[in-house]
Amino acid sequence: MDLAVLGRRVQLLRRERDLTLQELADRSAVSVSMLSAIEKGEKAPTVVVLDRVATGLGVRLPVLVAEPEDERVIVRRAGQQDHVREPGGWQRTILTPVVPGVNFEWIRSTLPPGSVPGDYPPYAPGSHEFIYVESGTVTLTLEGDRVIELSEGDSVYLAADITLGYANRSGEPCTYYVAAMIMRPRYAGARYSRATEG
Secondary structure (H helix, E strand, O other): OOHHHHHHHHHHHHHHOOOOHHHHHHHHOOOHHHHHHHHOOOOOOOHHHHHHHHHHHOOOHHHHHOOHHHHHOOOOOHHHOEEEEOOOOOEEEEOOOOOOOOOEEEEEEEEOOOOOOEEEOOOOOOOEEEEEEEEOEEEEEEOOOEEEEEEOOOEEEEEOOOOEEEEOOOOOOEEEEEEEEOOOOOOOOOOOOHHHHO
16 A cells, blocks of 8 residues: 555545544544654554544545545445434435545435525635525525525526525425535635535
8 A cells, every 4th residue: 555645545535524633533533643644654554543544534444545546436335325314304415425536525405394404604715516406495595695596496506605505494395406516625614515514
């Protein structure tokens, strides 16, 4: 295993998730000093340590240690998809495989009637977001004042460097898809993924 390549991959995945070394250490139960040494390519971690790091980053171990040619095709089976259920019934499924260096997310979300999850912070300038409504109606609030209502079959493109709010103010469930291309790391303090989030 090329330790320098592994180190760059770990660092890239950590930064994509807007995690500090300490935050990743807390998530993975691997010390900050060990994580730092891995990222610098200075230490060869054991399989146990690598598995902990992968868990802390939210990826499977094979993704973390894949050789570059193995990353040309990455399959994510239905049972491997991440399902997030929030209080109030909001459900999100992250459909895309995690590919180091590719900041693209595709998420299926369902909002129950009357659900108002709130606002999500902006991605970095140069990021893009597309939203398509499969069923129901979703209300988007841009920068706290501009309101766009999308119904079944509607779609919208957004320059994603804005604060964005989601709500379902109707009496029926709403299911929509979000495709986001993150061109550069998000602002410090922003959540890992608006879809992991939003």
